[in-house]
Amino acid sequence: MHIAIIGAGISGLLTALELIEQGCQVSIFDQQQAGQAASWAGGGILSPMYPWRYPQAVNTLAKYGKSMYQTWNEKLRPNSGIDFEIHDTGMLIFDEDDFDIGLNYAERYQEPMQQAEYLIPDALEQINPWIHPKFQHAIYFPELSNIRNPRLLQSVIAYLKQHPLVNFVEQTHIIKFQIQQHQVQYAIDQHGNKIQADQFVLATGAWSQDWTEQLNLEIPVQPVQGQMVLYKAPAHWLPTMCMNKVMYLIPRQDGHIICGSSMAYCGFNTLPDAKTRHNIVEACLEMVPELSQFPIVKQWAGLRPSSPTGIPYIGAVPEVNNLWMNVGHFRNGLCMGPASAQLLRQLMLKQPTFIDPTPYSPERLNSEQLIVS
Numbered sequence: 001m002h003i004a005i006i007g008a009g010i011s012g013l014l015t016a017l018e019l020i021e022q023g024c025q026v027s028i029f030d031q032q033q034a035g036q037a038a039s040w041a042g043g044g045i046l047s048p049m050y051p052w053r054y055p056q057a058v059n060t061l062a063k064y065g066k067s068m069y070q071t072w073n074e075k076l077r078p079n080s081g082i083d084f085e086i087h088d089t090g091m092l093i094f095d096e097d098d099f100d101i102g103l104n105y106a107e108r109y110q111e112p113m114q115q116a117e118y119l120i121p122d123a124l125e126q127i128n129p130w131i132h133p134k135f136q137h138a139i140y141f142p143e144l145s146n147i148r149n150p151r152l153l154q155s156v157i158a159y160l161k162q163h164p165l166v167n168f169v170e171q172t173h174i175i176k177f178q179i180q181q182h183q184v185q186y187a188i189d190q191h192g193n194k195i196q197a198d199q200f201v202l203a204t205g206a207w208s209q210d211w212t213e214q215l216n217l218e219i220p221v222q223p224v225q226g227q228m229v230l231y232k233a234p235a236h237w238l239p240t241m242c243m244n245k246v247m248y249l250i251p252r253q254d255g256h257i258i259c260g261s262s263m264a265y266c267g268f269n270t271l272p273d274a275k276t277r278h279n280i281v282e283a284c285l286e287m288v289p290e291l292s293q294f295p296i297v298k299q300w301a302g303l304r305p306s307s308p309t310g311i312p313y314i315g316a317v318p319e320v321n322n323l324w325m326n327v328g329h330f331r332n333g334l335c336m337g338p339a340s341a342q343l344l345r346q347l348m349l350k351q352p353t354f355i356d357p358t359p360y361s362p363e364r365l366n367s368e369q370l371i372v373s
């Protein structure tokens with residue numbers, strides 16, 4: 001079977017990996033260089049930021065992220081030569097209003113990723129000596145990790161590009177499907193080339209709403225800008241991820257620390273700005289003041305593919321027999337990525353699914369409300 005995947009972010013790339021593992025032939029297209037959009041810009045936290053604030057369907061996919069990435073890293077590394085660093089740092093959360101609900105959540109879902117401890121000052125200082133003394137308490141999730149997503153993308157792309165079942169096509173904008181009798185006959189790129197395949201997959205991230213008119217289907221996925229600021233400290237300087245008021249610090253193994261993030265509805269604008277940088281820096285220095293001694297080495301913005309509930313659309317596109325989608329992962333596409341791709345592969349190949357696919361079904365399109373900013 002030949003499958004054409006539109007979009008080479010984490011959603012499209014992992015779908016491609018899943019499908020070639022089953023012997024499918026895959027062509028994957030991106031309008032720009034692969035792996036440069038939201039999936040590059042994200043932080044790589046392998047959990048929704050406050051899981052109890054999300055629908056269970058989001059957490060269900062997210063909880064497989066870490067173990068599935070461990071498996072992919074083992075498999076891809078010998079070939080790609082890239083370790084994408086699953087960094088086991090744990091996470092401190094300082095939002096006092098979330099303490100009780102966070103601890104109850106952890107107790108209710110007795111899973112390793114949800115383990116949580118309430119920390120008193122001495123314990124907090126031992127776990128992370130750089131926290132501002134005004135934070136006397138925290139809840140600590142020791143099992144939470146982050147991945148180095150730009151390296152993850154490099155590793156997957158390198159693996160796919162050398163694979164005999166893969167045709168990798170960049171700088172190619174798919175603009176239209178030719179659909180007859182509920183069947184995609186072919187896709188058309190910006191040069192008018194026809195792309196033939198047996199099945200087609202939309203993994204088009206924040207650009208997914210572009211298909212609304214063509215498919216006569218309301219696809220309420222729109223770009224939500226998030227900005228990040230990158231510091232460089234000595235390796236292993238900051239021992240844990242830290243979070244307060246939806247702002248976070250994510251340490252990498254080599255001492256880079258990602259600080260984020262903002263949320264803005266401003267179309268496809270990916271220009272970072274000074275005011276947002278100031279807000280991010282202020283919030284992060286409030287948690288870790290000593291960070292100010294280190295240089296800021298980069299700032300960027302990315303476009304999250306928002307969906308009204310944060311639950312992605314994974315499955316068959318209604319009314320078109322050979323068209324599928326894996327879109328709308330909003331703030332959690334990196335942690336949900338491996339499980340989303342596995343679910344889609346199982347649906348496409350009519351295999352038993354490892355979770356109930358119903359909450360993710362694109363059948364719910366047309367009935368959901370558009371986000372109002």
Ligand SMILES: Cc1cc2nc3c(=O)[nH]c(=O)nc-3n(C[C@H](O)[C@H](O)[C@H](O)COP(=O)(O)OP(=O)(O)OC[C@H]3O[C@@H](n4cnc5c(N)ncnc54)[C@H](O)[C@@H]3O)c2cc1C
Pocket residue numbers: 006007008009010011012029030031032033034035036037038039040041042043044045046047172173174175203204205206207208225226227228260261301302303304305326327328329330331332333334335336
């Ligand atoms: C600042 C920020 C922080 C984040 N932090 C985290 C985090 O810590 N943890 C987490 O799990 N998630 C995080 N996310 C969210 C996560 O990055 C996204 O949910 C995820 O990357 C979406 O992946 P995607 O493949 O669906 O989209 P993308 O990575 O945007 O990929 C979509 C691709 O489709 C291509 N495309 C679109 N239309 C066409 C077309 N017509 N033809 C050809 N190509 C097309 C685009 O060029 C793009 O490359 C963060 C996001 C941001 C912006």
